[in-house]
Amino acid sequence: MRYVSTRGSTKQGPSPAFSDILLGGLAPDGGLYLPESYPQVSAAELAEWRELPYAALALKILQKFVDDIPACDLKSLADRTYSGNVYKHCRPGRDATDITPLTTVEPGLFLLELSNGPTLAFKDMAMQLLGNLFEYVLDKRQETINILGATSGDTGSAAEYAMRGKHNVRVFMLSPDGLMSAFQRAQMYSLQEPNIFNIAIKGMFDDCQDIVKAVSNDAAFKAQYKIGAVNSINWARVLAQIVYYFKGYFAATRSNEEKVSFAVPSGNFGNICAGHIARMMGLPIARLVLATNENDVLDEFFRTGVYRPRGASDTWVTSSPSMDISKASNFERFIFDLVGRDPAVVRELWAKVDAGGSFDLNGTPFMAKLPEFGFVSGKSTHADRLATIRDVWQKHQLMIDTHTADAFKVAHEHRDEGIPMIVLETAQPVKFAETIQEALGREPSRPKDFDGIEGLPQRVEVMPADARAVKDFIVRHCG
Numbered sequence: 001m002r003y004v005s006t007r008g009s010t011k012q013g014p015s016p017a018f019s020d021i022l023l024g025g026l027a028p029d030g031g032l033y034l035p036e037s038y039p040q041v042s043a044a045e046l047a048e049w050r051e052l053p054y055a056a057l058a059l060k061i062l063q064k065f066v067d068d069i070p071a072c073d074l075k076s077l078a079d080r081t082y083s084g085n086v087y088k089h090c091r092p093g094r095d096a097t098d099i100t101p102l103t104t105v106e107p108g109l110f111l112l113e114l115s116n117g118p119t120l121a122f123k124d125m126a127m128q129l130l131g132n133l134f135e136y137v138l139d140k141r142q143e144t145i146n147i148l149g150a151t152s153g154d155t156g157s158a159a160e161y162a163m164r165g166k167h168n169v170r171v172f173m174l175s176p177d178g179l180m181s182a183f184q185r186a187q188m189y190s191l192q193e194p195n196i197f198n199i200a201i202k203g204m205f206d207d208c209q210d211i212v213k214a215v216s217n218d219a220a221f222k223a224q225y226k227i228g229a230v231n232s233i234n235w236a237r238v239l240a241q242i243v244y245y246f247k248g249y250f251a252a253t254r255s256n257e258e259k260v261s262f263a264v265p266s267g268n269f270g271n272i273c274a275g276h277i278a279r280m281m282g283l284p285i286a287r288l289v290l291a292t293n294e295n296d297v298l299d300e301f302f303r304t305g306v307y308r309p310r311g312a313s314d315t316w317v318t319s320s321p322s323m324d325i326s327k328a329s330n331f332e333r334f335i336f337d338l339v340g341r342d343p344a345v346v347r348e349l350w351a352k353v354d355a356g357g358s359f360d361l362n363g364t365p366f367m368a369k370l371p372e373f374g375f376v377s378g379k380s381t382h383a384d385r386l387a388t389i390r391d392v393w394q395k396h397q398l399m400i401d402t403h404t405a406d407a408f409k410v411a412h413e414h415r416d417e418g419i420p421m422i423v424l425e426t427a428q429p430v431k432f433a434e435t436i437q438e439a440l441g442r443e444p445s446r447p448k449d450f451d452g453i454e455g456l457p458q459r460v461e462v463m464p465a466d467a468r469a470v471k472d473f474i475v476r477h478c479g
């Protein structure tokens with residue numbers, strides 16, 4: 001399998017293979033990588049895959065996209081990544097070896113639990129694989145990488161837990177000093193592995209992101225210190241997420257004649273992009289229900305055909321903070337498919353986006369194609385979130401987090417008679433305890449390994465919002 005850029009540059013040189021794009025971010029032309037075509041899943045394969053445990057299913061799907069890692073190595077990577085020991089933080093009564101247990105909420109409505117990994121958010125599902133793949137490829141190539149990132153919570157901790165103790169990898173993670181919850185701080189800062197560096201910046205999340213950009217834009221520094229990223233545009237992260245759509249489908253149906261719909265709490269469009277790819281591979285998905293919070297740039301697109309990224313100052317701070325985005329960094333992948341994989345069209349549309357503008361597909365032939373892709377959407381507000389958390393708790397004794405609540409709310413607006421609706425759970429409620437308290441008047445339960453983590457010793461370097469200081473720190477620790 002070879003990879004192409006959504007903006008077309010790889011047409012000129014040899015197309016890269018999976019391992020070539022694994023460690024990088026954007027394609028050299030600024031586009032995102034996608035496989036040159038989507039592998040198809042036959043009826044016979046679907047029938048065979050239905051019975052497979054998670055790791056074996058993951059291997060089947062990985063093999064369709066990765067042809068430059070020997071099958072036996074890929075198998076051991078998948079087995080190590082998707083083991084019940086890693087996804088052990090499930091609710092009482094669930095089977096951790098399912099990796100993504102499916103709960104029946106009511107007839108026809110299901111919850112797929114994706115947040116039982118080390119940091120209690122679905123980002124572990126992909127990041128854990130990325131950590132093992134990075135270590136494997138870097139060992140083979142005798143290379144090292146220094147991952148530099150900025151986080152307001154979930155991404156940073158998922159990356160650190162995936163990379164802790166890995167050979168040839170260091171992580172430098174910037175977070176806004178004092179702005180994360182005590183639980184999130186404890187998760188990240190209590191890591192004691194010598195390859196993990198937490199840097200608390202005196203500023204906001206945007207300051208952290210600006211520093212990452214400034215350091216990455218210094219090409220000489222970036223090359224000398226092998227600066228890399230694990231942000232949500234990384235292709236391997238999208239790839240890893242395709243697996244649980246298949247797993248959820250098999251768990252909610254009896255035969256491959258049936259269809260299901262998925263409701264997905266969305267921010268950067270990574271998770272639901274994987275659902276789109278699963279559907280393109282032939283998984284019988286009726287609808288992909290995209291849920292946003294007050295930051296509704298994606299809902300607006302699917303309702304109106306207008307993609308209008310917001311400025312940082314128009315981005316709301318909400319109680320589902322991992323969906324607080326101004327533009328959706330993976331969205332370009334979907335548009336590439338929508339416009340018939342014509343990179344010239346993508347270049348034209350993103351010339352507007354990259355200049356701070358918007359685009360409107362009304363009056364183009366692409367607008368007529370949009371319904372074929374199965375997307376529907378909706379948005380949810382703080383009041384909806386509280387009401388939904390309360391409703392699901394009272395009716396079903398099921399406690400859900402704020403992001404999952406957004407998806408529940410929108411899922412109800414798009415249910416079809418006879419088609420199971422699977423809501424993806426993207427985080428556990430304990431990560432957003434304040435809002436749970438507001439909705440239910442009680443503390444969320446916490447998995448027992450997390451008891452008292454706020455009291456553990458913390459390892460964090462506090463710094464001014466200054467790229468120079470961060471660079472100096474990296475230089476000092478790359479000896």
Ligand SMILES: *Cc1c(COP(=O)(O)O)cnc(C)c1O
Pocket residue numbers: 121122123154155232265266267268269270271272322323403426427
């Ligand atoms: C990252 C995240 C999301 C958004 O996922 P995308 O792939 O960016 O669309 C939703 N919920 C939670 C809890 C997250 O951490």
